[in-house]
Amino acid sequence: MRIKTKLNLGVGLLFLMIIILSLVSAYSVFLIKADTENILKANYNTLEYSRNMLLSLDEISTDADPAISTFKKNLQKQTQNITENGEKKVTDNLKGNFALLEKNNIDEAAKTQIRRDIFEIMKLNMNAIKQKSDIAKHTAENANLLIAVVGTLCFLIAFNLLINLPNNIANPIKELTLSIKEIANKNYSERVHFTNHNEYGDLAKSFNTMAQKLQEYNNSNLYKLFFEKKRLETLINNMHDPIIGLDNEGLILFANDEALKIIGLKAEDVVSKAASTLALSNDLVRSLLFKEENDNSKKQPLKIFANGKESYFDKEKINITITPTGEEKEINIGDVIILRNITLFKELDFAKTNFIATVSHELKTPIASIKLSLQLLQNAKTGAMNEDQNQLVESIKEDSQRLLKITGELLNLSQLETGNIQLNIEKSNPYNIVNYAKEAVKVQADQKQIKLVIDANENLPDVKADSEKTGWVLINYLSNAITYSSEKSTIVIKLKEENNQILFQVIDTGKGIDARYKDKVFDKYFQIPGSRKSGTGLGLAISKEFIEAQNGTIGVESNLGLGSTFWFSLNI
Numbered sequence: 282m283r284i285k286t287k288l289n290l291g292v293g294l295l296f297l298m299i300i301i302l303s304l305v306s307a308y309s310v311f312l313i314k315a316d317t318e319n320i321l322k323a324n325y326n327t328l329e330y331s332r333n334m335l336l337s338l339d340e341i342s343t344d345a346d347p348a349i350s351t352f353k354k355n356l357q358k359q360t361q362n363i364t365e366n367g368e369k370k371v372t373d374n375l376k377g378n379f380a381l382l383e384k385n386n387i388d389e390a391a392k393t394q395i396r397r398d399i400f401e402i403m404k405l406n407m408n409a410i411k412q413k414s415d416i417a418k419h420t421a422e423n424a425n426l427l428i429a430v431v432g433t434l435c436f437l438i439a440f441n442l443l444i445n446l447p448n449n450i451a452n453p454i455k456e457l458t459l460s461i462k463e464i465a466n467k468n469y470s471e472r473v474h475f476t477n478h479n480e481y482g483d484l485a486k487s488f489n490t491m492a493q494k495l496q497e498y499n500n501s502n503l504y505k506l507f508f509e510k511k512r513l514e515t516l517i518n519n520m521h522d523p524i525i526g527l528d529n530e531g532l533i534l535f536a537n538d539e540a541l542k543i544i545g546l547k548a549e550d551v552v553s554k555a556a557s558t559l560a561l562s563n564d565l566v567r568s569l570l571f572k573e574e575n576d577n578s579k580k581q582p583l584k585i586f587a588n589g590k591e592s593y594f595d596k597e598k599i600n601i602t603i604t605p606t607g608e609e610k611e612i613n614i615g616d617v618i619i620l621r622n623i624t625l626f627k628e629l630d631f632a633k634t635n636f637i638a639t640v641s642h643e644l645k646t647p648i649a650s651i652k653l654s655l656q657l658l659q660n661a662k663t664g665a666m667n668e669d670q671n672q673l674v675e676s677i678k679e680d681s682q683r684l685l686k687i688t689g690e691l692l693n694l695s696q697l698e699t700g701n702i703q704l705n706i707e708k709s710n711p712y713n714i715v716n717y718a719k720e721a722v723k724v725q726a727d728q729k730q731i732k733l734v735i736d737a738n739e740n741l742p743d744v745k746a747d748s749e750k751t752g753w754v755l756i757n758y759l760s761n762a763i764t765y766s767s768e769k770s771t772i773v774i775k776l777k778e779e780n781n782q783i784l785f786q787v788i789d790t791g792k793g794i795d796a797r798y799k800d801k802v803f804d805k806y807f808q809i810p811g812s813r814k815s816g817t818g819l820g821l822a823i824s825k826e827f828i829e830a831q832n833g834t835i836g837v838e839s840n841l842g843l844g845s846t847f848w849f850s851l852n853i
Contacts, residue, residue, distance in 0.1 A: 285480065291442045298438060302431040309424025313417055324406040324413070327362055330355040331403045338395055341386050349383065359402070365409045371401045453481040457488065464492055523594070523620040525569065529613050531556045540620070543585055544569070569596070569618060582623055593627040594620035648688065651681045704830055709748040711741055711783050715774055717748075718755035722763060730769045733759070737776035744783045744851040746831050751851065754824040755785060758847045761820065762789035765845075782833075782850040789846075794839040802837060824849070 333355040340348035356379060363369045375398035382391040456473055463471035471492060473485040514535065517524055523540035527533055536544075536551045544551070544565050551559065560567035565585065582593040597619045602611040655678050657663055659671075666674065719733050726733050744751075755774075762772045766789045775786040794802065794809060801807045803825040806818040828835040828849045839845035 288446070291438070291446065295435065295438045295442065298431060298435040302428065302435055305424070305427050305431055309420070309428065312420045313424065317417060324364070324410045327359060327364070327368075327406045328403055328410075330359040330362070331399045331406075334359075334399055335396065338392055338399075341382070341392075349386070352379065365405045368402060368405050371398055371405065374398050375402065453485075457481075457484065460488065460492075464495065470496060522622060525618045526615060527556055527570070527618070528615040533559070534615065543620075569620070582627065583620065590624075592622060592624040595623045596620055648681055648684050651677070655681065704747045704750065706745055706747055706831060708743040709746045709751065711744055711776055711785070712737060714746075714748055714752050714755060715776060715785070717752045718759055719774065721752075721756045722759040725760065725763050726772070729763060729766070731763055731766055732769075732771045733774065734771055735774045735776070737774075738778060741776060741778055741783060742853045744853060746833075746851045747827075750827040751785075751831070754827050754849060755787070757820040757824050758787040761847070762787050762791065762845075765789065765791040767791070778853070779850065781853055783853060784848060784850045786846055786848040788844065790844040793841045793843050793845055794837065795841050799837060799839060803835070 334352050337348040337352035337355065341352065356376065360372055360376070363372055375395060378391050378394045378398060382388055382395060385391065453473075460471050460473045472489050517535065518537045520537060521539060523543055524535075524537045525533060525540050526535045533551050533554055533556055536548065541548060541551065544563060546559075546563070546566075556566070556570045560570060568583065582595050585592055585594055599617045599619065600613065601615050601617060602613050604611050655674055658666065658674050715735055715737065719735065723733070759772065759774070766772060770790050772790075773786075773788040775784075775788060777784050777786075798807075798809050802809070803821045805822040807822075808818040825835050828851070831851060833849055833851040835849040837845060837847050
């Protein structure tokens with residue numbers, strides 16, 4: 282039976298019994314009231330009339346006596362209130378005897394007969410009152426019994442509803458709640474077992490169907506994929522580096538909490554939005570998603586105000602491709618942008634640069650004093666030195682010169698890293714730059730009997746360059762070439778115009794560079810393994826910075842055992 286039907290039947294039956302109880306009670310009260318009114322109207326009034334007539338009879342003395350009038354009035358009322366058997370006959374006798382008394386009001390025999398008649402009437406009504414009282418009592422007893430029966434039925438129905446109805450409603454709900462908790466705990470084999478043909482039965486059937494589908498879903502690959510997706514999203518959100526993912530149409534697929542923090546937007550304002558649309562209103566998004574680095578320029582870290590301070594991030598854009606099942610060609614499905622927070626390393630780098638600049642600057646003064654002292658020692662006016670002393674002075678002079686070169690390189694490096702380098706870009710004659718560099722290393726080349734040859738095209742135009750910095754780079758090239766070339770060899774300095782640029786080349790016949798190290802020779806502090814350590818490893822790195830700062834390009838061509846060609850080119 283349906284729960285709704287049970288409730289309607291139970292409550293309806295209780296309501297019907299209450300109505301029946303009310304009607305029975307009202308009808309019983311009505312019957313008792315009718316019996317009571319009947320006694321009052323039919324008998325009590327007669328007794329009242331009889332009492333009044335007896336009182337008036339004792340007071341009758343003359344024809345004009347008011348007592349006779351009173352008697353007649355009560356007798357008339359009694360005549361109209363005859364209700365009992367034999368009462369009419371006695372009343373007629375009373376009227377006849379009263380007629381005799383009216384003729385002779387001193388007739389005692391008539392008075393005596395009248396009294397007997399009145400007493401007879403009173404007796405008849407007293408007996409009637411007793412009988413009717415018994416009837417009323419019986420009516421009241423029947424009413425009490427009927428009310429008690431109906432009340433008991435109402436109580437039993439209400440008690441049955443009180444005991445059974447809450448359990449019928451609550452127990453299935455309790456069982457269903459426990460089953461839902463089991464489902465929430467991923468126990469998808471849980472089922473509810475009440476199968477009554479009511480609303481709970483329908484609910485149980487629907488719940489079991491849902492649990493079965495959840496179990497099938499849980500056992501399917503779709504669930505595993507969804508679970509892995511949630512795990513991947515959690516991992517990405519817990520990463521400390523900002524990460525943004527885009528599809529191949531430029532829609533933002535995800536952005537972790539760190540990325541949302543630095544761009545100042547909420548997830549709902551970013552995810553599933555076109556990157557091009559966001560870039561119109563957010564400069565940081567535009568720089569993150571669309572700013573591409575020039576291949577010829579140095580990649581600079583992004584400076585972003587994050588975590589309450591200026592922070593530095595190294596941007597890496599990873600193109601994601603897949604090979605669809607059954608195909609061989611890869612397709613592009615989007616990009617992932619990773620911003621690695623390098624603020625700590627940048628701060629350490631700044632500290633290192635400042636330290637190097639300070640130390641290098643402080644070293645230049647004592648080195649200059651050493652060189653001046655050496656010049657004074659070599660002056661004949663200070664006294665003659667023997668051969669051993671001259672050799673020691675020359676050794677100290679070479680070491681101080683090397684220290685001065687190292688400190689100069691460190692100062693140049695610190696200026697480059699801090700952005701304090703000043704370039705004087707102007708029209709410069711490439712022949713003058715080459716001749717200046719050649720003269721600067723002539724003594725070094727002569728010591729190894731190395732021949733320096735200039736191979737330059739005629740009528741080359743001027744270049745846009747800082748002649749001092751460019752000359753420094755060329756001197757560094759030549760010094761390295763002399764260092765790694767054998768004695769009595771030849772080093773060629775070649776000048777030519779190419780693609781609207783002037784190409785400077787230093788070609789030596791040394792042992793060359795292994796292909797594994799060609800991409801690293803311009804890195805800071807890098808020195809080729811196995812080579813003679815003659816410097817700091819900063820010369821080529823500084824050269825690269827000088828040339829690229831002048832919008833030039835720089836590089837090397839070398840084969841192991843066949844010498845090297847270091848080159849750079851500057852715009853005409």
